[in-house]
Amino acid sequence: MWDPMVYRRYGTERSRPFFDLVSRIGATAPRAVTDLGCGSGELTRTLAERWPQARVTGIDSSPEMIAKAGPGDFRVGDIAEWRPDPDTDVVVTNAALQWVPGHQDMLVRWVAALPAGAWLAMQVPGNFDAPSHRLLRAVAGDFGVGDVLREAPVDDPADYADLLAGADVDAWETTYLHLLPVDGPDHPVLRWMEGTALRPVRAALGDDAWTDLRAELGRRLAEAYPEGHGRVAFPFRRIFVVATI
Numbered sequence: 001m002w003d004p005m006v007y008r009r010y011g012t013e014r015s016r017p018f019f020d021l022v023s024r025i026g027a028t029a030p031r032a033v034t035d036l037g038c039g040s041g042e043l044t045r046t047l048a049e050r051w052p053q054a055r056v057t058g059i060d061s062s063p064e065m066i067a068k069a070g071p072g073d074f075r076v077g078d079i080a081e082w083r084p085d086p087d088t089d090v091v092v093t094n095a096a097l098q099w100v101p102g103h104q105d106m107l108v109r110w111v112a113a114l115p116a117g118a119w120l121a122m123q124v125p126g127n128f129d130a131p132s133h134r135l136l137r138a139v140a141g142d143f144g145v146g147d148v149l150r151e152a153p154v155d156d157p158a159d160y161a162d163l164l165a166g167a168d169v170d171a172w173e174t175t176y177l178h179l180l181p182v183d184g185p186d187h188p189v190l191r192w193m194e195g196t197a198l199r200p201v202r203a204a205l206g207d208d209a210w211t212d213l214r215a216e217l218g219r220r221l222a223e224a225y226p227e228g229h230g231r232v233a234f235p236f237r238r239i240f241v242v243a244t245i
């Protein structure tokens with residue numbers, strides 16, 4: 001289950017890639033705009049502000065997220081079931097496709113179905129080999145829940161460019177250095193991961209085992225990401241693809 005409040009903890013750091021992504025979309029007057037995996041909709045609303053004439057829709061599989069979304073066209077739905085409409089001129093999907101198995105095949109299908117001139121813009125985290133994720137896999141293995149984590153479910157920019165070779169592709173990666181303040185007993189990277197990567201592990205464990213795993217992962221993260229000047233430096237690689245059809 002997604003918890004909108006936990007996910008929003010590092011809202012500023014999490015929203016920057018969205019704005020870096022959509023700044024590369026050149027559409028001027030799109031008819032319909034869809035945000036796939038829109039979460040609680042704050043970022044989707046910025047698309048409606050940018051293109052006030054467009055029909056902007058946000059789709060997310062989490063009823064908790066959609067319940068927080070407020071006014072606008074927000075719907076509970078599965079990205080895997082989504083198909084473009086004939087007037088879908090912009091598709092945005094930010095930090096969501098890593099949760100959708102087989103998303104590469106979907107991208108190919110969407111590009112084939114989108115109207116000429118449409119834009120498809122996606123961003124996924126590319127940090128599955130980072131110390132944070134390696135430690136998570138090790139600790140989850142120790143607690144017998146390693147199988148709920150997936151191995152690197154995303155590709156490199158060049159792979160996406162190959163996949164979408166029929167479109168005009170702009171693909172890149174950026175490693176953001178998040179300087180997370182140390183403002184409580186929990187390691188800030190642990191708090192960050194609770195909003196996303198740790199969710200399947202939490203769901204697979206009882207309360208006591210979860211408390212123990214959390215403590216153990218926190219200890220290991222504190223070694224990998226030491227505190228300095230009251231903060232922790234957390235490099236975070238992200239992968240971006242913008243395709244024009």
Ligand SMILES: C[S@@+](CC[C@H](N)C(=O)[O-])C[C@H]1O[C@@H](n2cnc3c(N)ncnc32)[C@H](O)[C@@H]1O
Nearest residue numbers: 037038039060061062077078079094095096099
């Ligand atoms: C990390 S959040 C990103 C939210 C928002 N796009 C943002 O940038 O803040 C990932 C979102 O993807 C949604 N999600 C995951 N799998 C999905 C699926 N198969 N279909 C629709 N939404 C999905 C989750 O519910 C969650 O809200």
